[in-house]
Amino acid sequence: MGSRAAAGLLVVAAVTAACGAPRAAPADSVPPPAPPSTSASSQGSGLAVLKPCELLSSTDRSSAGLTSLGEEKKIGASRACDWTEPGAFGVTLTLDERSGLEELKVKRKHSTEVEINGRPALRVADPKADNGMCAVLVPVAGGGSVHVDVSNTDFTGTDLACTRAGTVAELVEPKLP
Known part of the structure; x- marks a missing residue:
């Protein structure tokens, strides 16, 4: 083997060794570790x-007796949507990321356990008061809940308000986590 061939082999060996050997990166080029995720989506x-x-499509709204578009709003820290049928009733749908069904059972008077499309839920109404108000609270996977609140404009007809709240809850439930 000639000296040129031997020198070439040494260069190839040196390059191969350098490519395969782990090298330490300069401290300023190493990205810091990502903090643990605490977002509600993860x-x-x-x-x-x-x-x-967007939880009620136009077909859903029609099924629930709603003809108007909803209006986004905040209830405390929770996001909500409010639909109003002038002279008849209103529906508020609230996404509560903090309170699950167990916490709500403790906080609510006049609550009854119900099922919405096979999912355990809670209906909150005072039939004796007949104040035209009813809420259906549906738990979601991982905690939290969705509240469907119905208020009749004339503040009577609690049974009708509960029927409306149940209808809306049944329409929304398949879209929940």
Whole structure:
């Protein structure tokens, strides 16, 4: 083997060794580790990706007796949508990322356990008061809940308000995490 061939082999060996050997990166080029994720979409209820006014399609609204578009609003820290049928009733749909069904059972008077499309839920109404108000609270996977509140304009007819709240809850439930 000639000296040129031997020198070429040494260069190839040196390059191969350098490419395969681990090298330490300069300290300023190493990115810091990512902090653990605490967003609602990666932990918690999964409600963060939902938009309350989009949970009822035009067909759903028609089934629930709603003819108007919903109006986005905030209730405390929760996102909500409000539909109003002038002279008849209103529906508010609230995405509560903090309170699950167990916490709500403790906080609510006049609550009854019900099922919405096979999912355990809670109906809150005071039939004796007959104040035209009813809420259906549906839990979501990972915690949190969706509240469907119905208020009749004349503040009577609690049974009708509960029927309306149940209808809306049944329409929304398949879209929940």
